[in-house]
Amino acid sequence: MKLIPALSALALGVVVSVAAAPAARAADDTIRVATDATFPPLEFVKDGKRTGFDIELIDAMAKVMGKKVQWVDIDFKGLIPGLIANRFDVAASGIYMTDERRKVVDFTDPYYKGGLVVLVRKNDTSIKTPADLDGKKVTVQVGTKSVGFLKDNYPKVQRVEVEKNQEMFDLVNIGRADAAVTGRPAAVEYAKVQPNVRVLDKGLTTELYGFALRKDETALTAEMNKALQTLRANGTYDSLATKWFGKQ
Template sequence: MKTSKYLMSGLLAAALATLAPASQAAGDTIRIVTDPTFPPMEMTIDGKRTGFDIEMTEALAKAMGKTVAWTDIDFKGLIPAVLSGRADAAMSAIYITDKRKQAVDFTDSYYAGGLVVLTKDDSPIKTLKDLDGKRVTVQVGTKSVGYLQEHFPKVHRVEVEKNQEMFNLVGVGRADAAVTGKPAAKLYAQQNPGFKVLDEQITTEAYGIAVSKNEPELTKAFNQALKTIKENGEYDKLIQKWFEGKKP
């Protein structure tokens, strides 16, 4: 009887854990995790989250009649947070990849980015081929790590936790270049004289919101809201604000 009682308790707990994420998203609040260290997509200014991803997510939630409960975590923990049920979704300039789609669902793509090379103006790195043998810094948990391993095996990777750390290492000469997302690299080069982004892009990628596979209705609601803000002009306003009028 004791064993049976414990077994039933365990099954009940497992069932409740499975239902918890769905019931949470079905309410008025969507729990979303982000890593606000990737301007202009997401960042923290004066203690407040801002950026294209942040404002667009808030606009989507408004169109859905919901509010967002944000939680800040490192990029490498975003997908695990969704998988564990601690979050309903992750919004943080996440590339839609086949590997990630095995673990989570994705909304329709809301912006096209890609991997690029940031280096100094006087750097000998002029083309992608010049990366061979160089010290290239990348952020842990991003596609940059695996991509360099597979396609640029002669590169000496310097892995760090935050985007800003990559830029700092290039600035002080401890890395020859950084491989990161195009929006952040472009913005950094614009704001910091002496840096450039190579014209030759490494990849072209689609950004999407990662959603728990337990919440297919949430994915559908996000997609419908995205159509709504594109039709009412709000999406274009955000593009104008954060990307200087350059549409994806």
């Protein structure tokens, strides 16, 4: 979903502001995992509980590792800064493994392939390809790669930045935005339940999702990679992927 141009500066600011009151360390058998559960089918809330591909995959990995998961809810824009500030151990929220983010955090091995796409209303014939976005009002989620991508590649776009993924979709639905740029899984999922919107066939980028960790957590990163490999080998990963994304 999800490059922050001033990421290093932002992260530093959070480290300074939180240094006086760091979050309590979790027990050795517990991993503190942060998410912004507003990005179905990767993470969302249903019947008062977090669910989705990322949620179930993290839970399965933790089980292999013999650890418990302590979930932390946070806005997407706060995931990387909060991770660096040691408010939690892992950020799992449809995070793209970008070069900019790799400057300040490490990632596990990639666990799913995605990319940025364009979502528009079905009856809007003015946007047939991404090239038609120039001059349009396009909504994106704050802190995601979509923001920087539009700045760099579509400078004539009128960006409308919102805090939550659902707000972005709602603006397109009611006609207050012409399009939304977001991750493919969420856009496709939304289009399934909202027949008046569609995802353009031509995508904008191809990206890899990874779970983010602090650079000093090399042992935990290696442990999580090993758990992910185990789940791929024993069929659990494929079962979860089929459950949440269908047959690939």
